[in-house]
Amino acid sequence: MTRGSAIPETISLHVPFRVVKRGGRKEMQLPDGATPSRRTDNTLVKALARAFRWKRMLESGEFASISELAKKEGIAFTYMARVLRLTLLAPDIVEAILDGRQRPEVTLARVLEPFPVEWMSQGAAFEPYHEHS
Template identity: 80%
Template structure:
């Protein structure tokens, strides 16, 4: 634009993308080669925070059993044990989740399924 040119009232942008479902929510997927800034998956971050908080509460002796803590939190003990398993994730996987750099396949639903205990195997299993 030049100084004397009038400013248009509207500007139309065409951005190619498709909508895909990821972890039960819709997300925009850009075409190949397009860069997209990643955001941390809030469900994964919240689950990690809860897992480490619950682990600390049990280890401190504040609660004697998982069932006791689950009752206090108002959730099923089976769900709590699945979330607590997240404390066994390899440190690099935890950091990737917190930075929003985890593989697209790494969702909370997938992490609540059984995964290998060995960190090296986790990296292969979850990529």
């Protein structure tokens, strides 16, 4: 801006991003190469906690079956069975979700879909962001 000028200079900034749904919320997805911030998906974390809690309850013998536990918890058997599958996720994927390092497309709806139970095969579907330190 020059002295005495009433018109400020204009600077245009172009930031490429796209809006994606994540856990029922809309979120900006950064372009490739941009460092993502950590963002814990509370819906996913809660589902993981429930899954491991239910697994512990079943393994302890407190409940004889998933049906019995689902009835006690007031949850549909099919939903409980799908959530319990989260206990089959590879430890590094669970850790990434708890740390908020999962990719934006890794949502509760996505992880409740069928996925391979072999840990090595899960990477392609749920590979977390790789942070550069």
